[in-house]
Amino acid sequence: MDRPENHIGLTLGPVLFNWSAERLRDFYATIADRSAFDRVHVGEVVCGKRMPFSDPVWPDIIAMLEDAGKEVVVSALALPATVRERKTIAALCEDDDRLVEINDVTALSQRGGKPFVVGPFVNVYNEGTVRLMASRGARTVCVPVELPLASLTSMAQSCPDIEFEVFAFGRLPLALSGRCYHARLHGLHKDSCRFICDQDPDGLDVETMDGQPFLAANGIQTLSHGVQAFCPAPEEAARAGVRRLRLSPHTVNMVAAGDTYRSLLDGRIEPAEALNRLRGLNLPGELVDGYERGLAGCLAAGQA
Amino acid sequence: MAIELVCPAGTPSALRSAVDAGAHAVYCGFADETNARNFPGLNFSPAEMTKGVRYAHDHGAKVLVAINTFPKAGTFEPWRKALAAAEEAQADAVILADMAVLDHAATHHPGLRLHLSVQAAANTPEAIGFYADTFNVKRVVLPRVLSVEEIAKLNKEIDVETEAFVFGGLCPMTEGRCSLSSYATGRSPNLSGVCSPPEHVEYVEEADGTAVRLAGFTIDRFGKDEAAGYPTLCKGCFVAGGKSTHLFEDPVSLNAAGLVGRLADAGVTALKIEGRQRGKGYVAEVVKTFRAVVDAIEAGGDPVKAEQLLAGLVEGGRQTSGAYRKQWR
Structure with missing residues (x-):
């Protein structure tokens, strides 16, 4: 496919939440059928305990997406710990047919020089780290969510061969833990969690004692309550060195979210209109984008 | 050894x-x-x-x-x-x-x-x-x-x-992989070497005690005679699933x-x-x-x-x- 030099790609990130196999199959069928995403991530990133439920559906989903012309990336776990989880990563890193997204240094050492995407869970804060990743096969780097856009620009200038991606839409992945907060809240241990995180397909709202929306829990992961909505004009994104925007799946209409971003990046709508359309999607929180401006991540979007 | x-x-x-x-x-x-x-x-x-x-x-x-x-x-x-x-x-x-x-x-x-x-x-x-x-x-x-x-x-x-x-x-969170502090304040361990930085901490006196805020988010409340530790975000008291709880870690x-x-x-x-x-x-x-x-x-x-x-x-x-x-x- 021929694309202009400054074309900005649209990535659908991995599903971070505990969705049932049926929900995953239906979701990706819609994405394959009529979404604007050119690259789609699949695979479980947050909790290895969820894998036995989702593992059986991925081969069909991958085939469906690739038949529809999507580039598929297989994402690896962000906090592997058990022998089984480490073996899963090793097996996944064997994949010669498609890109693998590494979300922990464990996978970096196992990928053995084959091409990969660096996910936002890996601490890539500077050009030295990007060069090291590039020398080992990195093609795309989705930078950590708290890194300001100005730092990405600085990295892009010194590493022109790497495709830089920004986490542009969705609740921001803020922290990982050895402890499961869903289990803790329900008085359970992680080892016998009953998979109750499936009750919150966009994460469990966490408010302050004064009722102010603040964070969201998703098993061992903590996300923002606010929904990242980084909506740059295409020339602004290109100037900043951004080559891809990542949208993170929620239960809202992700086809519409993808269409909104494609329209924005193709210059058919203004950033303000993109934010308006996103606000109409019945999102789980207010729109935020402070991180991109080097400020607190919770600051309201579109204030620049 | x-x-x-x-x-x-x-x-x-x-x-x-x-x-x-x-x-x-x-x-x-x-x-x-x-x-x-x-x-x-x-x-x-x-x-x-x-x-x-x-x-x-x-x-x-x-x-x-x-x-x-x-x-x-x-x-x-x-x-x-x-x-x-x-x-x-x-x-x-x-x-x-x-x-x-x-x-x-x-x-x-x-x-x-x-x-x-x-x-x-x-x-x-x-x-x-x-x-x-x-x-x-x-x-x-x-x-x-x-x-x-x-x-x-x-x-x-x-x-x-x-x-x-x-x-x-x-830290209940995996160290080096936590941006909670920068989400609220703009500064974090990875970026700035600080967590829940003091310039964003505010103690607000109330009728029956003290509310502790971090960048405007109330992260805990203490009664008049309660000992209050340093207000680190992840040790705060939050409301989730209808419960008021130290969700991430107790103090x-x-x-x-x-x-x-x-x-x-x-x-x-x-x-x-x-x-x-x-x-x-x-x-x-x-x-x-x-x-x-x-x-x-x-x-x-x-x-x-x-x-x-x-x-x-x-x-x-x-x-x-x-x-x-x-x-x-």
């Missing part, structure tokens, strides 16, 4: 106190964003570091310099200077987290011994092997996500030394004094005490107590009842052995 007790020194006087109290090694950092305790009034100038190292060496103790934050693109100079200053001061090792900093140290300061900071969050043989093979890292400070059994297994699969936290503040501190013997059996080389933000009196007392525990275990005797001895020093008097026991998860 002898257990090495690694103790915090936020200031030159705390360094002397720790050494005098029996620390085998102290760790400290320079007074800027290159270390993960970048708080006002803490840390060392290059000249103070040189003097501190001399004092420690004269008393048979080592100095490990923490340069364990992540330089943002285009801002490498402070980290470059910190590495040069640590070598100049004749530090026994530097504790690093960022791959570019590790690469610079391995290339330009081959004489420096490299330790991998807990901020690098390496908890599998593959991740640890990567840092050992690529940068010749000699020791890894373990993330606080592993149980004692898992540490024992891990040590059988790796060739580098391990260091485990045994006392002090406890507790880590105390693994009772596990020192088992950690030694698990192959851990060094035991680390958190608390570079603490005063010299606190440091002296904790170090003395832990040194007694370590000495007792090495002598083959019963470990002294250190958990009780140290109870008065921890926030709100409440302690946990954290992830070292699997139930914590």
Whole structure:
């Protein structure tokens, strides 16, 4: 496919939440059928305990997406710990047919020089780290969510061969833990969690004692309550060195979210209109984008 | 093999106190964003570091310099200077987290011994092997996500030394992989070397107590007679699923004094005490107590009842052995 030099790609990130196999199959069928995403991530990133439920559906989903012309990336776990989880990563890193997204240094050492995407869970804060990743096969780097856009620009200038991606839409992945907060809240241990995180397909709202929306829990992961909505004009994104925007799946209409971003990046709508359309999607929180401006991540979007 | 007790020194006087109290090694950092305790009034100038190292060496103790934050693109100079200053001061090792900093140290300061900071969050043989093979890292400070059994297994699969936290503040989140603080305040451990920074903390007096706010978010409330620890975001009280709860972690501190013997059996080389933000009196007392525990275990005797001895020093008097026991998860 021929694309202009400054074309900005649209990535659908991995599903971070505990969705049932049926929900995953239906979701990706819609994405394959009529979404604007050119690259789609699949695979479980947050909790290895969820894998036995989702593992059986991925081969069909991958085939469906690739038949529809999507580039598929297989994402690896962000906090592997058990022998089984480490073996899963090793097996996944064997994949010669498609890109693998590494979300922990464990996978970096196992990928053995084959091409990969660096996910936002890996601490890539500077050009030295990007060069090291590039020398080992990195093609795309989705930078950590708290890194300001100005730092990405600085990295892009010194590493022109790497495709830089920004986490542009969705609740921001803020922290990982050895402890499961869903289990803790329900008085359970992680080892016998009953998979109750499936009750919150966009994460469990966490408010302050004064009722102010603040964070969201998703098993061992903590996300923002606010929904990242980084909506740059295409020339602004290109100037900043951004080559891809990542949208993170929620239960809202992700086809519409993808269409909104494609329209924005193709210059058919203004950033303000993109934010308006996103606000109409019945999102789980207010729109935020402070991180991109080097400020607190919770600051309201579109204030620049 | 002898257990090495690694103790915090936020200031030159705390360094002397720790050494005098029996620390085998102290760790400290320079007074800027290159270390993960970048708080006002803490840390060392290059000249103070040189003097501190001399004092420690004269008393048979080592100095490990923490340069364990992540330089943002285009801002490498402070980290470059910190590495040069640590070598100049004749530090026994530097504790690093960022791959570019590790690469610079391995290339330009081959004489420096490299330790991998807990901020690098390496908890599998593959991740640890990567840092050992690529940068010749000699020791890894373990993330606080592993149980004692898992540490024992891990040590059988790796060739580098391990260091485990045994006392002090406890991050429930995996260190180096947490942006909660910057989401609320714009500053975080990875970016700025601070968590829940003091300039964003506000105490608001109310009718029946005090509300503690961080950047406008109420993270806890205390009654008039309740002791309030430092308001770290993840130790706050929040509302989730209709419950008001310390969702992430109770206001507790880590105390693994009772596990020192088992950690030694698990192959851990060094035991680390958190608390570079603490005063010299606190440091002296904790170090003395832990040194007694370590000495007792090495002598083959019963470990002294250190958990009780140290109870008065921890926030709100409440302690946990954290992830070292699997139930914590």
